Amino acid sequence: MEIINRRQRMSSVARKVRRDQDQTIGLVPTMGALHEGHLSLVREARRMCDVVVVTVFVNPTQFGLDEDFAHYPRDLTKDAARLTDYNVDYIFAPSIEEVYPKDFATYVTVGGLSEQLEGAARPGHFRGVATVVAVLLNIVRPDFAFFGQKDAQQTLIVKRLVRDLAFETEIVVLPTIREESGLALSSRNAYLSEEEKRAAVILSHALTRAKEAYKAGERSGSRLVETVRATVAGEPLARLDYVSVTDADTLENLEKLDDRTVLIALAVNFGKTRLIDNIVLNRKKNGGSAAAS
Ligand code: AMP
Numbered sequence: 001m002e003i004i005n006r007r008q009r010m011s012s013v014a015r016k017v018r019r020d021q022d023q024t025i026g027l028v029p030t031m032g033a034l035h036e037g038h039l040s041l042v043r044e045a046r047r048m049c050d051v052v053v054v055t056v057f058v059n060p061t062q063f064g065l066d067e068d069f070a071h072y073p074r075d076l077t078k079d080a081a082r083l084t085d086y087n088v089d090y091i092f093a094p095s096i097e098e099v100y101p102k103d104f105a106t107y108v109t110v111g112g113l114s115e116q117l118e119g120a121a122r123p124g125h126f127r128g129v130a131t132v133v134a135v136l137l138n139i140v141r142p143d144f145a146f147f148g149q150k151d152a153q154q155t156l157i158v159k160r161l162v163r164d165l166a167f168e169t170e171i172v173v174l175p176t177i178r179e180e181s182g183l184a185l186s187s188r189n190a191y192l193s194e195e196e197k198r199a200a201v202i203l204s205h206a207l208t209r210a211k212e213a214y215k216a217g218e219r220s221g222s223r224l225v226e227t228v229r230a231t232v233a234g235e236p237l238a239r240l241d242y243v244s245v246t247d248a249d250t251l252e253n254l255e256k257l258d259d260r261t262v263l264i265a266l267a268v269n270f271g272k273t274r275l276i277d278n279i280v281l282n283r284k285k286n287g288g289s290a291a292a293s
Contacts, residue, residue, distance in 0.1 A: 001084055003076075003091045007098045007139050013090065014053070014140045023050035027142035027169070029133065032056040032093075033073040033187035034082050037177040041146040042086045044174055053140055054083055055092040057099060061107075062128030068272075073190055092140070099135055108134045110157045110164070116251045117244055117265055118153050118276065129154055130161050137167050145169050150176040150184050152263055152278045153251065176277070178204065184277045191273040199237040203268055203277040206231035206243075210264050214281050219257040221245040228266055241267035241274065248280055257282075 004010045017023050026049030028041045034056075045052045056079055063069035076093055083091060107127050113119075114126035137145065147155045155173045162171055177185050182204030183197070192200060206228040213227050228243040245254050248263035265278040 001080070001088050001091065003080060003093055005094055005098065007094055010053075010090070010092045010094075011139050014142075017051050018141065021050075024143040025049060025051045025053060025140060027136065027140050027145040028052065028054045029136055029145065029147075030054060030056055031058045031072065031187065032076065032079050033190065034079045035177075035185045035187065037148055037150060037185040039082070039086065040177050041148060041174055042083065042088060044172065045144065045146050046087055048172070049142075049144055051089045052087070053090045053092055053142065054088050055094075055136055055140075057092075057094055057132070057136075059099070059128055059132040060096060061100070061131055062125050064122055064124065067122070068188075068191075071191075073187055092136075099132065107131045108161060108165070110160050113153065113157050113160055113251055116153070116246070117242065118267070121241055121267060126154070126157050130157055133158055133161060134165065134167075137162070137169050142169050144172050146172045146174060148176060149173055149280070150186070150277070152248075152265060152280070156249070156251065182208070184275075186275060188273055188275060192270060196237055196270040196273065199235050200268075200270060200275055202232055202235040202238050203266060203275060206266065207264055207277060207279040210245075211279055211281060214257070214262075221254045221257060224257075224264065228264065232266070232268055237270055239269040241269055248283075 014025060017025055026045030028045050030038050042054060056076060058072050060069055080091055108130040109127050110130050119126050147158060159171050162169055181201045183201050209231050210224045210227050218224060224245050225243050232238050232240045243266040246252055246263050247254055248261040261283050262281040263278055267274060267276045
């Protein structure tokens with residue numbers, strides 16, 4: 001396993017793999033502080049591809065001014081140690097200047113999809129995500145890139161970006177990995193106190209309640225929203241930011257649920273920590289939904 005810091009070295013290594021060795025490349029973009037959620041992506045990349053590249057880069061452009069960029073957990077030594085068990089070929093851990101050279105001025109905006117949910121709550125967030133993903137895809141030119149359903153809106157945006165700008169990378173979306181309690185793994189869980197962590201299971205509980213209501217025949221979007229809202233309200237440490245019931249492909253709000261695949265997504269604050277989670281209902285068995293994994 002080699003740790004690469006320079007974009008030129010990464011490009012030339014990837015070019016060699018593609019051209020001289022005719023091997024496939026899998027890219028797993030992360031911001032580090034690796035946990036089992038990230039590692040599930042790495043495992044699938046290892047299974048599907050000849051060469052696996054994991055990027056570790058805390059991307060400043062996707063953080064708002066009042067967000068946690070400065071405090072985001074960073075420990076490349078620990079991340080690299082975890083990745084040695086997974087037979088990863090390259091870690092690409094560039095500095096900010098390597099990704100955003102002086103006078104960087106070109107940003108990618110995926111219209112529409114970037115404005116709802118997380119985009120409404122975090123203006124500019126998805127511009128930062130789409131831009132860094134475009135840069136990373138151009139540097140590595142992978143055959144496959146792996147993303148988690150945990151960030152459902154991000155997967156839709158990345159798929160649209162790849163399609164619209166004709167990147168030759170296939171996007172693979174993998175299921176959310178959870179603790180036994182139901183809490184979705186997240187690097188930001190490290191910010192939670194023991195008490196907040198216990199309280200944070202309310203996100204998955206609320207989604208499970210909505211799923212049960214749906215299974216029992218509830219087809220009103222606003223009543224499902226209310227189910228989630230009321231469940232989160234029962235946890236004194238939780239402050240709901242938003243909950244939405246949308247079409248899983250277009251993120252259009254759904255009032256009357258029909259045969260479309262549904263995404264229920266929410267964001268909840270615990271003190272200064274903001275957590276997100278989601279669930280997909282009525283997933284089509286054979287593709288059909290862009291959110292399908
Ligand atoms: P991050 O380091 O938070 O930017 O995440 C890097 C990748 O890991 C993204 O594609 C995330 O969606 C994915 N990811 C984060 N948490 C999980 C999880 N609990 N289960 C599956 N994938 C995850």
